[in-house]
Every structure is written in structure tokens, then in C-alpha cells.
Amino acid sequence: MCGISGILSINDKPINREHLEKLHQAIEHRGPDSEGYYYDEHIGLAHRRLSIIDLRRESDQPFNVDERYVLIYNGEIYNYIEIKKELIKLGHLFKTESDTEVLLKAYIQWGEDCQEKFNGMWAFAIWDREYKELFCSRDRYGIKPFYWSIYSDCFYFGSEIKQLRIDKLGSKVNYEELSIFLYSGCTNSTNNTFFKDINSLEAGHSLKINRKGEKYIKCWYDLNKKINIDENEFKPDEFLYHINNAIRIRMRSDVSLGTALSGGLDSSLIVTLASNLYSRKNKDKLFGIHAKSTEEDTNESYYAEIAAKHAGCSLINVTPSYEYFKKIINEIIFFQDEPFASTSSIMQFNVMSKARALGLKVMLDGQGSDEILLGYTRLILPRLITTYRKNGILGFLNEIKNSNNNNNDINYKSLIKYLIGGGSSKLRTSYLRNRLNFVNLSIDPTYNLYEELKNQRGHIVNSQIIELKKTSLPQILRSEDRNSMANSVEARVPFLDYKLVEYCLNLKSDSKVKNGWTKYPIRSINKLPSEIAWRKSKLGYDSPEKAWDKKFSREMLSTIRNSPLILEITNIKELEEKWNVLNSKERWRLYNVAIWQKIFKVI
Known part of the structure; x- marks a missing residue:
């Protein structure tokens, strides 16, 4: 690279x-x-x-x-x-x-x-x-x-x-x-x-x-042209062949190689299969690097340790502190070129920084799995619509029940949010317009994006393709590229092997999510410890965002008040009045824009 x-x-x-x-x-x-x-x-x-x-x-x-x-x-x-x-x-x-x-x-x-x-x-x-x-x-x-x-x-x-x-x-x-x-x-x-x-x-x-x-x-x-009319049955051996081959050819390197390990399904499968391939040619162990959150709700280190032990890899933990967060913000925003939605990027940056310190010039990572195997909770609406069409109201209710039982991100409150928000772009943008009424920018571009999503809500594969092309993967890959390359490290993503992507998109939807279990192919191939394979929670590079936000809130607001760009595009008095009502992600976006404008001096 x-x-x-x-x-x-x-x-x-x-x-x-x-x-x-x-x-x-x-x-x-x-x-x-x-x-x-x-x-x-x-x-x-x-x-x-x-x-x-x-x-x-x-x-x-x-x-x-x-x-x-x-x-x-x-x-x-x-x-x-x-x-x-x-x-x-x-x-x-x-x-x-x-x-x-x-x-x-x-x-x-x-x-x-x-x-x-x-x-x-x-x-x-x-x-x-x-x-x-x-x-x-x-x-x-x-x-x-x-x-x-x-x-x-x-x-x-x-x-x-x-x-x-x-x-x-x-x-x-x-x-x-x-x-x-x-x-x-x-x-x-x-x-x-x-x-x-x-x-x-x-x-x-x-x-x-x-x-x-x-x-x-x-x-x-054109990914749309790679989709078959008839969906394919899931066969564990076929899936395992594709993911194994994707990892195998991405381990071709004349320099040292490691892997990111969050403890989630994607990275745990990669480290398991990669360690097996690595041990055939090397006497030492493959390095797996984990970013540990200081916030208990977002701390996945327990699962990372299980995955590392199971794979036989050497686990390295990094724990980005609040002081590290404050010190590195401007540098990461500079390397990213554009604003980014979450402080989880800081966790990833720290992983790549540690890889560089260890002399690892290549890192495997798990991006792409959620898009190709229906890992995102927000994709429940097209799943429910498809289930209703196939199995009627009883199948629809059973899908809700299973998802509620086997996915910690699904509850009746979140279901209502996804059903209403995903079904009406007008309601969704009206809510945002009211919540962020201090922003003096047209919401039409966001409405148009939501309309595109809404129009595909009855088609699971089309919804996945939008995630791959517009709403999810592009920003994830931009963050991955800048965080790795800022540290002179090459990141490789096996789940985006085009043969694997096309194979997974062409699977039947109830093969990707079964009885409420998302990313079922990864869970069912018996390559992971049961505690990871049948996890109900999903995190992945999550930072202690709420804790950082609480400590940094006043400083963020002070920066925002003094940003020429924020002053231009918002009613600053209304913003200040609403500051404590906004969630941590909304506050972060405003602060990120303020710092971005200051660094790049855009007008």
C-alpha cells in the first residue's frame, strides 16, 4: 500500500x-x-x-x-x-x-x-x-x-x-x-x-x-448485476472455503503481519483462521491487537481474551485514556481529511499505532461483515417485511420474538423506532429538524438519502447494497484507510473479497439471520468458542464515548462557540440552550466540524 x-x-x-x-x-x-x-x-x-x-x-x-x-x-x-x-x-x-x-x-x-x-x-x-x-x-x-x-x-x-x-x-x-x-x-x-x-x-x-x-x-x-434471481442455500463448507481463501491470499506478504481483535464475531473468526494459516509457516504466534475501553458497557476485552486463547495468538491490549483522546483529536481529524461520526475512530487509530510500534506493516481487519451478513440492527425492517411476505403475520411476530430474544440491540422501543423511521422519510427528517432546529442548513439532502433507503425497505439485498455503497461501508473504509496509513500500516479486509461478498449477498435471507441470530453463517460453522459464537451483544471498536463526552463537554462547547463555520450555519444561542439535551454523538459532530474547519481553514 x-x-x-x-x-x-x-x-x-x-x-x-x-x-x-x-x-x-x-x-x-x-x-x-x-x-x-x-x-x-x-x-x-x-x-x-x-x-x-x-x-x-x-x-x-x-x-x-x-x-x-x-x-x-x-x-x-x-x-x-x-x-x-x-x-x-x-x-x-x-x-x-x-x-x-x-x-x-x-x-x-x-x-x-x-x-x-x-x-x-x-x-x-x-x-x-x-x-x-x-x-x-x-x-x-x-x-x-x-x-x-x-x-x-x-x-x-x-x-x-x-x-x-x-x-x-x-x-x-x-x-x-x-x-x-x-x-x-x-x-x-x-x-x-x-x-x-x-x-x-x-x-x-x-x-x-x-x-x-x-x-x-x-x-x-455493478454489484446489482451480481445478484441471482434465485437465492442460494447456505452450506457451511462453501462459506468456510470462501472466507478461508479470502484470508489466505490476504496473508501474502514479505513483511510482518498481525490482526485487529475486538472480540466480536468478525475479528474473532479472522484471528482464528489466520492463526491457523500463520502457524503453518511461522514458529512465533500471530499478534492480535485489542483496543480496550475504560467504560464497562463498551469493554470487550473479556471476549478478546477468549478469542486469542482459542486461536493461539498473542494478545496485545491498548487502552486509550481520556488524556490520549484529548491529545490525539486534532491529529486524527487532520489525517481523516473529513469529519467522522464517532470517537471509535480513535480506538482504531490506537490499534494501528500499536501495530506500527510492534513492527507490523500489515493488519487484517473485519470490516464488511455486517454489510454482507445482515449484522446491523437497522436492517431488521427489510427482514420483517420479507418475513411477512413469506410467512404472514405469524411469521412476522415470530421473527420479532426471536430477534428480541437473541439480539441485545432489539427491544420493543427500538423496533418501533426502526419501523416508523424506516417507513417514513418525512417523519424521520421532521424529527431531526425539530431536534437540531438550530442548524441553518437544508435537510433535503438527508431526506433524499432516507428516501432511497425507504424505497428499498422491502428488498433485503438492495438494502444491503445501499449499506455497501452509500450509508455504511464508504465512511468505515475511509476511516480505516486514514487510520492505518497515518501509521504507515496496510489494512486488509478479508470480508470484502469480492467472491465472498457476492456469495453472501446471494444467500437466502433466513441463512444470514436465523431465529433472530444475525450473521448466522459465522456463528454456525463451529470455528469459534460458544461464548463468542452465540453472543447477543454487538460492539466493535466502541470507545468510552459517554465518559469522554461528559468530561470534555464544556471544552467542546467553548470551541464550538468560537468556530466561524458553526456560527455561520447555526443559531448559536439556540445551540447553547439545547447543548445538554443533545446526545454525545450529536455534540461530537458539531465539535468535529469546528476543529475540522480550524485545521483546514475552509470557508
């Missing part, structure tokens, strides 16, 4: 090399092992490398082949060994052992169709010197970031937003994104960013641009 930067001039003037160097300096943390530049008459490409596979300098980038193509690339192609064998049979020769060379030669062999062959995470750009075209691609689910903008007759792109803030580019707030965040807590649900005129290339899309500035954005991966 690395960082990329680029500028393409779309007029006859040469690019500003100082601008490219400035872009590149902003992401030194993403690639401390080496850096390289490529300049042509009207393009500049730069790369920072975090060496993971084939550590030799021959694999450094920008990477050239045949004096025609130049590649810069961030990510990993996990099935590069298999693709390389196929390319060798087709007559290609290789000078390195890297996935970088495999990627570029796959593009030379198959053109844009190479994307379909890759199993991995990536954001890359390939300059064709003959046709004077730049081809850019982002992986299926957007695990790796790609930001771009056209400004002052140049196409700018990079791995992080902060790179692109050249001159006045990105100096203004995108109020629509800000509105969605303050009202709903959701981020990254569109291709826009919090910075006006800076865009994100959508997951599963490619972008081609030439010297004339002619730009084409194309969807090369």
Missing part, C-alpha cells in the same frame, strides 16, 4: 513541478520506504511506497514497461501469483516478483478488462505515452481512495484530499455534505467531499482523460 499523486495539463502549458512536489509531500506517511517521480511534457506522476511485496528497489514506482506505459498504484492485487502464471503462458516475461508488474502487464494484455481479473484493493493510474491518455481505476468496493479535481486547466489526483488543496482549490465548504453529516452522521454517501470541487472516484469505476481534457467515467463493476 502506498500513496499516489498526479497532475495532467489539459492545455499546452507544462505542469507546475512545485505543485506536484507539494501534493506528494502531504502524504509522506503513506509511503516512508521510497519515493519516485515521473515527468513527461504535460504530466507529472509521483509515488510513495510502503514496501509489502518484493521489497527490492526494482519494484519501486513509477513503474515503466516498453517505454510506453507508466504506472503509479496504491493497494494490493492478492491473486497476482495466479494472474502472473496466466500471463507467462501468454508469453510475458517478468523482472520482479511484485504485484505492481503483474498489474501493468495485465493491463497491457487485456486493457480495461484486467480490472475484472483482479482480486484486491487498489487505486491506480496508467499513463499511455503513445495515445497521451491517463487511465485511472478504483477497486470494487472503494477500499483504496482516489480523489480528483479539474482546476486551472489541470487534472489533479491523489490518495488523500489534503494533497489537492492547491491555491484556492478545496478552500470552500461543500454545504450539502456538511448538512448530511450534521443531521444524520453519515459521510461519504456521494462522490462529493466536504471540500467543494474535490471529488471522489466512485468505487467500481474507472476514469479516462486525455490531453484535450476529454473525460470519461465508467462503471466497470
Whole structure:
């Protein structure tokens, strides 16, 4: 994993090399092992490398082949060994052992169709010197970031937003994104960013641009087209094959590897299967790093210890304190580029920081499982509607009963909230508008997002796809990428192996949730201790947010009072009057925006 930067001039003037160097300096943390530049008459490409596979300098980038193509690339192609064998049979020769060379030669062999062959995470750009075209691609689910903008007759792109803030580019707030965040807590649900005129290339899309500035954005991966009409029966051996293979190829590395371990279902399964694979090749134990909350309600260390003992891994605990929280806030907000909804990101940052201290350059993590296996409580509405259609009122009531018995997040109060809120965007946004009546921003963007959710409430898989593409996964992956790369660590997410994702989405809904037990495939394959497999609680990186909020509340309000942006978009007197009525997440969002504006000086 690395960082990329680029500028393409779309007029006859040469690019500003100082601008490219400035872009590149902003992401030194993403690639401390080496850096390289490529300049042509009207393009500049730069790369920072975090060496993971084939550590030799021959694999450094920008990477050239045949004096025609130049590649810069961030990510990993996990099935590069298999693709390389196929390319060798087709007559290609290789000078390195890297996935970088495999990627570029796959593009030379198959053109844009190479994307379909890759199993991995990536954001890359390939300059064709003959046709004077730049081809850019982002992986299926957007695990790796790609930001771009056209400004002052140049196409700018990079791995992080902060790179692109050249001159006045990105100096203004995108109020629509800000509105969605303050009202709903959701981020990254569109291709826009919090910075006006800076865009994100959508997951599963490619972008081609030439010297004339002619730009084409194309969807090369459509998850909706991967869904079968007939749902599949769950077979434990099939599921185990897919998750095992996803973990196996994500353990391909020439550097030390560990895993995040919350103690939940996802991370416990990963550490169990990964430890088994790791022990076959190594004498030492796999490291599992756990972020322990100081708040009893959010402390999962008991389960993390059980999982570590069961897996035979070496458990390392970190316990972020209130003092750590205060000390690190500004730094994390800077690395994240955009506001984020929860202080749980601070727990994850601490895990990655510890990984770096231990010399672990690769970390496995459990993101994606909730989206593909109906792990979120809020997805109960489409489940109930589907059950009612199949089994009538008795089946509907039985589903409610089972969910209430086997999921601590489900009770009759929460059911009413999900049934009413999920069924009416108007009621949901009216509630938020009244609760946050001091915010002087239109709630329409949030209403539109809720409408999209509501329109799919009767379709379980469609609801899952929205979670994957809009309301959940994009912000989780952004947080993961920035927290890991800020510490020069590569995070890998086995549950987002595209073969596993497509397999799970095509399962029958009562295979994903059975008798009220969410993520049933993970629970039922007999790979976890029963205390974890049949847990009724769900946390995962939860911070002691309430305790931190209580101690920090006055300081947060003081910062908010002095924020030019908050003063612009709110009635500050009404905000102050409501401060103690707001919950910790709502207060955090306001404070996060205030600090974000101060750090990035947006107007």
C-alpha cells in the first residue's frame, strides 16, 4: 500500500513541478520506504511506497514497461501469483516478483478488462505515452481512495484530499455534505467531499482523460448485476472455503503481519483462521491487537481474551485514556481529511499505532461483515417485511420474538423506532429538524438519502447494497484507510473479497439471520468458542464515548462557540440552550466540524 499523486495539463502549458512536489509531500506517511517521480511534457506522476511485496528497489514506482506505459498504484492485487502464471503462458516475461508488474502487464494484455481479473484493493493510474491518455481505476468496493479535481486547466489526483488543496482549490465548504453529516452522521454517501470541487472516484469505476481534457467515467463493476434471481442455500463448507481463501491470499506478504481483535464475531473468526494459516509457516504466534475501553458497557476485552486463547495468538491490549483522546483529536481529524461520526475512530487509530510500534506493516481487519451478513440492527425492517411476505403475520411476530430474544440491540422501543423511521422519510427528517432546529442548513439532502433507503425497505439485498455503497461501508473504509496509513500500516479486509461478498449477498435471507441470530453463517460453522459464537451483544471498536463526552463537554462547547463555520450555519444561542439535551454523538459532530474547519481553514 502506498500513496499516489498526479497532475495532467489539459492545455499546452507544462505542469507546475512545485505543485506536484507539494501534493506528494502531504502524504509522506503513506509511503516512508521510497519515493519516485515521473515527468513527461504535460504530466507529472509521483509515488510513495510502503514496501509489502518484493521489497527490492526494482519494484519501486513509477513503474515503466516498453517505454510506453507508466504506472503509479496504491493497494494490493492478492491473486497476482495466479494472474502472473496466466500471463507467462501468454508469453510475458517478468523482472520482479511484485504485484505492481503483474498489474501493468495485465493491463497491457487485456486493457480495461484486467480490472475484472483482479482480486484486491487498489487505486491506480496508467499513463499511455503513445495515445497521451491517463487511465485511472478504483477497486470494487472503494477500499483504496482516489480523489480528483479539474482546476486551472489541470487534472489533479491523489490518495488523500489534503494533497489537492492547491491555491484556492478545496478552500470552500461543500454545504450539502456538511448538512448530511450534521443531521444524520453519515459521510461519504456521494462522490462529493466536504471540500467543494474535490471529488471522489466512485468505487467500481474507472476514469479516462486525455490531453484535450476529454473525460470519461465508467462503471466497470455493478454489484446489482451480481445478484441471482434465485437465492442460494447456505452450506457451511462453501462459506468456510470462501472466507478461508479470502484470508489466505490476504496473508501474502514479505513483511510482518498481525490482526485487529475486538472480540466480536468478525475479528474473532479472522484471528482464528489466520492463526491457523500463520502457524503453518511461522514458529512465533500471530499478534492480535485489542483496543480496550475504560467504560464497562463498551469493554470487550473479556471476549478478546477468549478469542486469542482459542486461536493461539498473542494478545496485545491498548487502552486509550481520556488524556490520549484529548491529545490525539486534532491529529486524527487532520489525517481523516473529513469529519467522522464517532470517537471509535480513535480506538482504531490506537490499534494501528500499536501495530506500527510492534513492527507490523500489515493488519487484517473485519470490516464488511455486517454489510454482507445482515449484522446491523437497522436492517431488521427489510427482514420483517420479507418475513411477512413469506410467512404472514405469524411469521412476522415470530421473527420479532426471536430477534428480541437473541439480539441485545432489539427491544420493543427500538423496533418501533426502526419501523416508523424506516417507513417514513418525512417523519424521520421532521424529527431531526425539530431536534437540531438550530442548524441553518437544508435537510433535503438527508431526506433524499432516507428516501432511497425507504424505497428499498422491502428488498433485503438492495438494502444491503445501499449499506455497501452509500450509508455504511464508504465512511468505515475511509476511516480505516486514514487510520492505518497515518501509521504507515496496510489494512486488509478479508470480508470484502469480492467472491465472498457476492456469495453472501446471494444467500437466502433466513441463512444470514436465523431465529433472530444475525450473521448466522459465522456463528454456525463451529470455528469459534460458544461464548463468542452465540453472543447477543454487538460492539466493535466502541470507545468510552459517554465518559469522554461528559468530561470534555464544556471544552467542546467553548470551541464550538468560537468556530466561524458553526456560527455561520447555526443559531448559536439556540445551540447553547439545547447543548445538554443533545446526545454525545450529536455534540461530537458539531465539535468535529469546528476543529475540522480550524485545521483546514475552509470557508
